[in-house]
Amino acid sequence: MRFPLSMTAGMASYIARNKLRPRPEWQRDLSSPAGPAGPFRIVQPWRPHPMIGKRFPLVLMLEPLHACNLTCTGCGRIREYHSTLGRRLTVEQCLAASDECAAPVVSICGGEPLLYPEIGALVTALLARNRRIYLCTNGLLLRKHLGEFRPDARFFFNIHLDGLEQTHDRLVERPGVFREAVEGVKAAKRAGFKVSTNTTIYRETDMREVEALLEFLDPLGVDGYMLSPAYGYTAVGDREIFMTREDVQEKFKDIDRLARRFRLNSTPSYLDFLQGKRDLPCTAWGNPTYNPMGWKGPCYLITDAHFQSFEDLMTQTPWESFGRGNDPRCEHCMVHCGYEPSAALGINGQPGDNLRLLHWVLR
Numbered sequence: 047m048r049f050p051l052s053m054t055a056g057m058a059s060y061i062a063r064n065k066l067r068p069r070p071e072w073q074r075d076l077s078s079p080a081g082p083a084g085p086f087r088i089v090q091p092w093r094p095h096p097m098i099g100k101r102f103p104l105v106l107m108l109e110p111l112h113a114c115n116l117t118c119t120g121c122g123r124i125r126e127y128h129s130t131l132g133r134r135l136t137v138e139q140c141l142a143a144s145d146e147c148a149a150p151v152v153s154i155c156g157g158e159p160l161l162y163p164e165i166g167a168l169v170t171a172l173l174a175r176n177r178r179i180y181l182c183t184n185g186l187l188l189r190k191h192l193g194e195f196r197p198d199a200r201f202f203f204n205i206h207l208d209g210l211e212q213t214h215d216r217l218v219e220r221p222g223v224f225r226e227a228v229e230g231v232k233a234a235k236r237a238g239f240k241v242s243t244n245t246t247i248y249r250e251t252d253m254r255e256v257e258a259l260l261e262f263l264d265p266l267g268v269d270g271y272m273l274s275p276a277y278g279y280t281a282v283g284d285r286e287i288f289m290t291r292e293d294v295q296e297k298f299k300d301i302d303r304l305a306r307r308f309r310l311n312s313t314p315s316y317l318d319f320l321q322g323k324r325d326l327p328c329t330a331w332g333n334p335t336y337n338p339m340g341w342k343g344p345c346y347l348i349t350d351a352h353f354q355s356f357e358d359l360m361t362q363t364p365w366e367s368f369g370r371g372n373d374p375r376c377e378h379c380m381v382h383c384g385y386e387p388s389a390a391l392g393i394n395g396q397p398g399d400n401l402r403l404l405h406w407v408l409r
Protein backbone atom coordinates (compact mmCIF):
# COMPACT_ATOMS: atom_id res chain seq x y z
CA MET A 47 0.00 0.00 0.00
CA ARG A 48 1.32 3.38 -0.96
CA PHE A 49 1.31 6.33 1.45
CA PRO A 50 3.17 9.66 1.56
CA LEU A 51 6.91 9.38 2.21
CA SER A 52 6.69 10.43 5.89
CA MET A 53 4.17 7.66 6.57
CA THR A 54 6.22 5.11 4.66
CA ALA A 55 9.14 6.11 6.90
CA GLY A 56 6.86 5.52 9.91
CA MET A 57 6.00 2.05 8.59
CA ALA A 58 9.71 1.29 8.02
CA SER A 59 10.46 2.27 11.61
CA TYR A 60 7.57 0.10 12.91
CA ILE A 61 8.95 -2.88 10.95
CA ALA A 62 12.49 -2.22 12.20
CA ARG A 63 11.29 -2.06 15.83
CA ASN A 64 9.47 -5.38 15.48
CA LYS A 65 12.40 -7.00 13.70
CA LEU A 66 14.72 -5.98 16.52
CA ARG A 67 12.36 -6.90 19.36
CA PRO A 68 9.89 -9.56 18.19
CA ARG A 69 7.34 -10.74 20.77
CA PRO A 70 8.68 -14.21 21.74
CA GLU A 71 5.21 -15.67 22.43
CA TRP A 72 4.14 -14.94 18.82
CA GLN A 73 7.09 -16.80 17.30
CA ARG A 74 6.49 -20.30 18.65
CA ASP A 75 5.64 -23.02 16.12
CA LEU A 76 2.80 -25.32 17.13
CA SER A 77 3.42 -28.26 14.79
CA SER A 78 6.48 -30.06 13.53
CA PRO A 79 8.64 -28.32 10.91
CA ALA A 80 7.04 -28.45 7.49
CA GLY A 81 10.15 -29.33 5.52
CA PRO A 82 11.52 -27.76 2.36
CA ALA A 83 8.11 -27.11 0.79
CA GLY A 84 6.86 -25.27 3.89
CA PRO A 85 5.71 -21.68 4.08
CA PHE A 86 9.21 -20.49 4.98
CA ARG A 87 11.00 -21.99 2.01
CA ILE A 88 13.87 -19.59 1.48
CA VAL A 89 15.37 -19.04 -1.93
CA GLN A 90 18.82 -18.37 -0.41
CA PRO A 91 19.20 -21.27 2.06
CA TRP A 92 22.79 -20.23 2.83
CA ARG A 93 21.51 -16.90 4.14
CA PRO A 94 18.20 -17.41 5.99
CA HIS A 95 16.21 -14.21 6.04
CA PRO A 96 16.12 -12.53 9.46
CA MET A 97 12.34 -12.16 9.23
CA ILE A 98 11.81 -15.88 9.62
CA GLY A 99 10.41 -16.42 13.06
CA LYS A 100 9.48 -12.75 13.56
CA ARG A 101 5.71 -12.57 13.29
CA PHE A 102 3.83 -9.33 13.79
CA PRO A 103 0.89 -7.54 12.11
CA LEU A 104 1.19 -4.88 9.43
CA VAL A 105 -2.40 -4.36 8.23
CA LEU A 106 -5.56 -4.96 10.25
CA MET A 107 -8.43 -6.14 8.03
CA LEU A 108 -11.35 -4.73 10.02
CA GLU A 109 -14.85 -5.91 9.05
CA PRO A 110 -17.35 -4.00 11.22
CA LEU A 111 -20.20 -5.85 9.50
CA HIS A 112 -20.79 -8.33 6.67
CA ALA A 113 -24.08 -6.93 5.39
CA CYS A 114 -23.87 -5.57 1.85
CA ASN A 115 -26.08 -3.84 -0.67
CA LEU A 116 -24.71 -6.05 -3.49
CA THR A 117 -24.34 -9.78 -4.16
CA CYS A 118 -21.19 -9.98 -6.28
CA THR A 119 -20.45 -13.22 -8.10
CA GLY A 120 -17.01 -13.81 -6.51
CA CYS A 121 -17.75 -12.58 -2.97
CA GLY A 122 -16.84 -15.03 -0.21
CA ARG A 123 -17.93 -12.83 2.68
CA ILE A 124 -21.66 -12.62 2.08
CA ARG A 125 -21.72 -16.39 1.50
CA GLU A 126 -19.52 -17.52 4.38
CA TYR A 127 -21.28 -15.24 6.89
CA HIS A 128 -24.80 -15.44 5.43
CA SER A 129 -26.27 -16.59 8.76
CA THR A 130 -24.75 -13.70 10.74
CA LEU A 131 -25.22 -10.85 8.25
CA GLY A 132 -27.29 -8.96 10.85
CA ARG A 133 -24.40 -8.77 13.34
CA ARG A 134 -22.04 -5.85 13.61
CA LEU A 135 -19.21 -4.68 15.82
CA THR A 136 -19.53 -1.64 18.05
CA VAL A 137 -17.13 1.25 17.50
CA GLU A 138 -15.58 0.38 20.86
CA GLN A 139 -14.93 -3.22 19.72
CA CYS A 140 -13.34 -1.95 16.49
CA LEU A 141 -11.05 0.43 18.38
CA ALA A 142 -10.18 -2.19 20.97
CA ALA A 143 -9.19 -4.54 18.12
CA SER A 144 -7.02 -1.85 16.56
CA ASP A 145 -5.37 -1.13 19.93
CA GLU A 146 -4.85 -4.80 20.66
CA CYS A 147 -3.21 -5.59 17.34
CA ALA A 148 -1.52 -2.18 16.86
CA ALA A 149 -1.01 -2.61 13.10
CA PRO A 150 -0.19 0.81 11.61
CA VAL A 151 -2.57 0.33 8.65
CA VAL A 152 -6.29 -0.48 8.94
CA SER A 153 -8.24 -1.69 5.93
CA ILE A 154 -11.93 -1.23 6.74
CA CYS A 155 -13.80 -3.75 4.64
CA GLY A 156 -16.81 -5.98 5.00
CA GLY A 157 -19.58 -6.27 3.76
CA GLU A 158 -20.12 -2.69 2.75
CA PRO A 159 -18.58 -0.39 5.40
CA LEU A 160 -20.71 2.59 4.32
CA LEU A 161 -23.75 0.67 5.66
CA TYR A 162 -22.13 0.83 9.11
CA PRO A 163 -24.02 3.62 10.91
CA GLU A 164 -20.98 4.91 12.86
CA ILE A 165 -18.48 4.72 10.00
CA GLY A 166 -17.58 8.44 10.19
CA ALA A 167 -16.94 8.24 13.94
CA LEU A 168 -14.89 5.05 13.48
CA VAL A 169 -12.62 6.63 10.84
CA THR A 170 -12.16 9.76 12.97
CA ALA A 171 -11.23 7.69 16.04
CA LEU A 172 -8.75 5.55 14.05
CA LEU A 173 -7.11 8.65 12.59
CA ALA A 174 -6.81 10.02 16.13
CA ARG A 175 -4.79 6.85 16.86
CA ASN A 176 -2.60 7.76 13.87
CA ARG A 177 -3.68 4.75 11.81
CA ARG A 178 -3.45 4.85 8.00
CA ILE A 179 -6.82 3.83 6.65
CA TYR A 180 -8.18 2.23 3.50
CA LEU A 181 -11.98 2.25 3.47
CA CYS A 182 -12.97 -0.41 0.92
CA THR A 183 -16.34 0.30 -0.65
CA ASN A 184 -18.38 -0.64 -3.68
CA GLY A 185 -19.03 3.10 -4.09
CA LEU A 186 -22.83 2.93 -4.26
CA LEU A 187 -23.27 5.04 -1.11
CA LEU A 188 -20.15 7.14 -1.42
CA ARG A 189 -21.78 10.38 -2.58
CA LYS A 190 -24.45 10.07 0.08
CA HIS A 191 -21.99 9.60 2.96
CA LEU A 192 -19.10 11.81 1.85
CA GLY A 193 -20.06 14.52 4.36
CA GLU A 194 -19.32 12.15 7.26
CA PHE A 195 -15.58 12.26 6.51
CA ARG A 196 -12.80 14.86 6.32
CA PRO A 197 -9.93 14.63 3.80
CA ASP A 198 -6.70 13.43 5.39
CA ALA A 199 -3.43 12.29 3.80
CA ARG A 200 -3.70 9.09 5.91
CA PHE A 201 -7.19 8.21 4.68
CA PHE A 202 -8.12 6.61 1.32
CA PHE A 203 -11.43 5.55 -0.16
CA ASN A 204 -10.63 2.29 -1.95
CA ILE A 205 -13.32 1.68 -4.54
CA HIS A 206 -14.08 -1.72 -5.99
CA LEU A 207 -14.14 -1.70 -9.83
CA ASP A 208 -13.64 -5.01 -11.61
CA GLY A 209 -13.76 -3.75 -15.18
CA LEU A 210 -15.43 -1.24 -17.45
CA GLU A 211 -19.17 -0.64 -17.14
CA GLN A 212 -20.57 -3.77 -18.75
CA THR A 213 -18.12 -6.17 -17.10
CA HIS A 214 -18.31 -4.59 -13.67
CA ASP A 215 -22.10 -4.46 -13.61
CA ARG A 216 -22.26 -8.10 -14.66
CA LEU A 217 -19.83 -9.22 -11.91
CA VAL A 218 -21.68 -7.25 -9.21
CA GLU A 219 -24.96 -8.49 -10.65
CA ARG A 220 -26.66 -5.10 -10.88
CA PRO A 221 -26.80 -2.51 -13.68
CA GLY A 222 -25.82 1.06 -12.86
CA VAL A 223 -23.24 0.22 -10.16
CA PHE A 224 -20.23 1.21 -12.29
CA ARG A 225 -21.69 4.62 -13.09
CA GLU A 226 -22.56 5.36 -9.48
CA ALA A 227 -19.13 4.24 -8.26
CA VAL A 228 -17.46 6.50 -10.83
CA GLU A 229 -19.65 9.42 -9.72
CA GLY A 230 -18.48 8.60 -6.19
CA VAL A 231 -14.83 8.74 -7.32
CA LYS A 232 -15.40 12.13 -8.94
CA ALA A 233 -17.23 13.54 -5.90
CA ALA A 234 -14.55 12.30 -3.50
CA LYS A 235 -11.75 13.78 -5.60
CA ARG A 236 -13.61 17.12 -5.89
CA ALA A 237 -13.94 17.17 -2.10
CA GLY A 238 -10.18 16.64 -1.70
CA PHE A 239 -10.09 12.99 -0.64
CA LYS A 240 -7.46 10.41 -1.55
CA VAL A 241 -9.00 7.73 -3.75
CA SER A 242 -7.65 4.38 -4.89
CA THR A 243 -9.38 1.57 -6.72
CA ASN A 244 -9.28 -2.17 -6.27
CA THR A 245 -9.69 -4.51 -9.24
CA THR A 246 -9.98 -8.27 -8.80
CA ILE A 247 -8.51 -10.29 -11.67
CA TYR A 248 -10.55 -13.40 -12.47
CA ARG A 249 -9.84 -16.20 -14.88
CA GLU A 250 -12.07 -14.52 -17.45
CA THR A 251 -10.59 -11.02 -16.97
CA ASP A 252 -9.24 -9.44 -20.14
CA MET A 253 -6.10 -7.55 -19.07
CA ARG A 254 -6.55 -5.18 -22.03
CA GLU A 255 -9.82 -4.13 -20.45
CA VAL A 256 -8.05 -3.58 -17.13
CA GLU A 257 -5.60 -1.28 -18.90
CA ALA A 258 -8.53 0.55 -20.49
CA LEU A 259 -10.12 0.90 -17.04
CA LEU A 260 -6.96 2.52 -15.65
CA GLU A 261 -6.79 4.81 -18.69
CA PHE A 262 -10.38 5.83 -17.94
CA LEU A 263 -9.71 6.41 -14.21
CA ASP A 264 -6.37 8.22 -14.44
CA PRO A 265 -7.77 11.54 -15.71
CA LEU A 266 -10.20 11.50 -12.75
CA GLY A 267 -7.19 11.92 -10.44
CA VAL A 268 -7.25 8.46 -8.86
CA ASP A 269 -4.23 8.22 -6.54
CA GLY A 270 -3.45 4.51 -6.85
CA TYR A 271 -4.63 1.18 -8.23
CA MET A 272 -4.65 -2.22 -6.62
CA LEU A 273 -4.87 -5.26 -8.90
CA SER A 274 -5.37 -8.54 -7.04
CA PRO A 275 -5.78 -12.11 -8.26
CA ALA A 276 -9.21 -13.49 -7.29
CA TYR A 277 -9.41 -15.34 -4.01
CA GLY A 278 -10.28 -19.02 -4.26
CA TYR A 279 -12.89 -18.88 -1.49
CA THR A 280 -14.14 -22.24 -0.39
CA ALA A 281 -17.48 -20.49 0.29
CA VAL A 282 -17.91 -19.60 -3.39
CA GLY A 283 -19.23 -22.56 -5.34
CA ASP A 284 -18.20 -21.35 -8.82
CA ARG A 285 -14.60 -22.61 -8.95
CA GLU A 286 -14.35 -21.76 -12.64
CA ILE A 287 -13.82 -18.05 -11.96
CA PHE A 288 -10.70 -18.58 -9.82
CA MET A 289 -7.19 -19.20 -11.10
CA THR A 290 -4.27 -21.55 -10.62
CA ARG A 291 -0.83 -20.08 -9.95
CA GLU A 292 0.01 -20.59 -13.61
CA ASP A 293 -3.13 -18.68 -14.63
CA VAL A 294 -2.17 -15.81 -12.30
CA GLN A 295 1.36 -15.66 -13.74
CA GLU A 296 -0.06 -15.56 -17.26
CA LYS A 297 -2.48 -12.75 -16.35
CA PHE A 298 0.23 -10.66 -14.70
CA LYS A 299 3.02 -11.30 -17.24
CA ASP A 300 2.69 -7.76 -18.64
CA ILE A 301 2.25 -6.03 -15.28
CA ASP A 302 5.63 -4.25 -15.34
CA ARG A 303 4.47 -2.25 -18.36
CA LEU A 304 1.26 -1.26 -16.55
CA ALA A 305 3.29 -0.38 -13.45
CA ARG A 306 5.34 2.04 -15.55
CA ARG A 307 2.19 3.73 -16.85
CA PHE A 308 0.05 3.81 -13.69
CA ARG A 309 0.53 4.18 -9.93
CA LEU A 310 -0.02 0.58 -8.88
CA ASN A 311 -0.32 0.14 -5.11
CA SER A 312 1.36 -3.26 -5.03
CA THR A 313 5.06 -3.38 -4.11
CA PRO A 314 7.52 -4.30 -6.92
CA SER A 315 8.48 -7.53 -5.10
CA TYR A 316 4.85 -8.66 -4.89
CA LEU A 317 4.42 -7.93 -8.61
CA ASP A 318 7.53 -10.08 -9.27
CA PHE A 319 5.84 -12.86 -7.29
CA LEU A 320 2.62 -12.57 -9.30
CA GLN A 321 4.66 -12.92 -12.50
CA GLY A 322 6.51 -15.98 -11.19
CA LYS A 323 9.83 -14.13 -11.12
CA ARG A 324 10.43 -14.85 -7.43
CA ASP A 325 9.08 -17.06 -4.70
CA LEU A 326 7.52 -15.68 -1.54
CA PRO A 327 6.30 -17.51 1.57
CA CYS A 328 2.86 -16.80 3.02
CA THR A 329 2.94 -14.43 6.00
CA ALA A 330 -0.77 -14.43 6.81
CA TRP A 331 -0.16 -13.07 10.33
CA GLY A 332 0.85 -9.79 8.64
CA ASN A 333 -2.80 -9.08 7.67
CA PRO A 334 -5.03 -10.34 10.50
CA THR A 335 -8.82 -10.11 10.11
CA TYR A 336 -11.26 -9.05 12.85
CA ASN A 337 -15.04 -9.26 12.37
CA PRO A 338 -18.23 -9.74 14.43
CA MET A 339 -17.31 -13.40 14.99
CA GLY A 340 -13.85 -12.57 16.36
CA TRP A 341 -10.28 -12.86 15.02
CA LYS A 342 -10.46 -15.01 11.91
CA GLY A 343 -7.73 -17.61 11.64
CA PRO A 344 -5.56 -18.38 9.89
CA CYS A 345 -6.23 -15.75 7.24
CA TYR A 346 -8.61 -13.58 5.24
CA LEU A 347 -9.53 -16.56 3.03
CA ILE A 348 -9.51 -19.65 5.25
CA THR A 349 -11.59 -19.90 8.43
CA ASP A 350 -10.49 -22.69 10.75
CA ALA A 351 -11.38 -20.78 13.91
CA HIS A 352 -12.51 -17.44 15.31
CA PHE A 353 -10.48 -16.36 18.34
CA GLN A 354 -11.72 -13.97 20.97
CA SER A 355 -8.39 -12.13 21.29
CA PHE A 356 -5.58 -11.17 18.96
CA GLU A 357 -3.17 -12.80 21.37
CA ASP A 358 -5.04 -16.09 20.95
CA LEU A 359 -4.95 -15.76 17.14
CA MET A 360 -1.19 -15.23 17.22
CA THR A 361 -0.36 -17.90 19.78
CA GLN A 362 -2.89 -20.63 18.92
CA THR A 363 -2.67 -20.65 15.11
CA PRO A 364 -0.20 -23.21 13.71
CA TRP A 365 1.17 -20.67 11.21
CA GLU A 366 3.84 -23.06 9.97
CA SER A 367 1.11 -25.44 8.76
CA PHE A 368 -0.11 -23.05 6.08
CA GLY A 369 1.25 -21.98 2.73
CA ARG A 370 1.93 -23.83 -0.46
CA GLY A 371 2.97 -27.43 0.09
CA ASN A 372 1.47 -27.62 3.58
CA ASP A 373 -2.24 -27.12 3.10
CA PRO A 374 -4.06 -27.95 -0.17
CA ARG A 375 -6.26 -24.87 0.31
CA CYS A 376 -3.14 -22.73 -0.07
CA GLU A 377 -1.91 -24.39 -3.26
CA HIS A 378 -2.92 -21.67 -5.73
CA CYS A 379 -3.19 -18.75 -3.35
CA MET A 380 -1.24 -15.61 -4.33
CA VAL A 381 -3.45 -13.01 -2.66
CA HIS A 382 -2.02 -9.76 -1.40
CA CYS A 383 -3.16 -10.36 2.19
CA GLY A 384 -0.95 -13.47 2.37
CA TYR A 385 2.02 -12.33 0.32
CA GLU A 386 2.23 -8.53 0.27
CA PRO A 387 3.48 -8.56 3.90
CA SER A 388 6.24 -10.99 2.82
CA ALA A 389 7.28 -8.53 0.14
CA ALA A 390 7.07 -5.56 2.52
CA LEU A 391 9.20 -7.43 5.06
CA GLY A 392 11.90 -8.09 2.47
CA ILE A 393 11.68 -11.89 2.62
CA ASN A 394 13.49 -13.54 -0.30
CA GLY A 395 14.87 -10.14 -1.20
CA GLN A 396 17.01 -9.64 -4.28
CA PRO A 397 19.77 -7.14 -5.09
CA GLY A 398 18.26 -3.80 -6.05
CA ASP A 399 15.00 -4.30 -4.12
CA ASN A 400 15.58 -1.29 -1.88
CA LEU A 401 16.19 1.01 -4.85
CA ARG A 402 13.06 -0.27 -6.62
CA LEU A 403 11.05 0.19 -3.44
CA LEU A 404 12.32 3.75 -3.00
CA HIS A 405 11.45 4.55 -6.60
CA TRP A 406 7.96 3.05 -6.08
CA VAL A 407 7.41 5.11 -2.91
CA LEU A 408 8.60 8.34 -4.56
CA ARG A 409 6.24 7.87 -7.49
Ligand code: SF4
Pocket residue numbers: 114115116117118120121122123124156157158183184206218
Ligand atom coordinates in the same frame (compact mmCIF):
# COMPACT_ATOMS: atom_id res chain seq x y z
S1 SF4 B 1 -19.49 -5.23 -2.66
FE1 SF4 B 1 -17.88 -6.36 -1.63
S2 SF4 B 1 -18.81 -7.22 0.21
FE2 SF4 B 1 -20.48 -6.58 -1.14
S3 SF4 B 1 -21.03 -8.43 -2.28
FE3 SF4 B 1 -19.56 -7.29 -3.51
S4 SF4 B 1 -17.52 -8.12 -2.96
FE4 SF4 B 1 -19.02 -8.78 -1.37
Ligand code: SF4
Pocket residue numbers: 328329330344345346347348368369370375376379380381383384385
Ligand atom coordinates in the same frame (compact mmCIF):
# COMPACT_ATOMS: atom_id res chain seq x y z
S1 SF4 C 1 -4.97 -19.30 1.84
FE1 SF4 C 1 -3.31 -17.95 1.16
S2 SF4 C 1 -3.16 -16.33 2.71
FE2 SF4 C 1 -4.32 -18.02 3.61
S3 SF4 C 1 -2.78 -19.25 4.69
FE3 SF4 C 1 -3.05 -20.14 2.66
S4 SF4 C 1 -1.43 -19.19 1.40
FE4 SF4 C 1 -1.68 -17.95 3.25
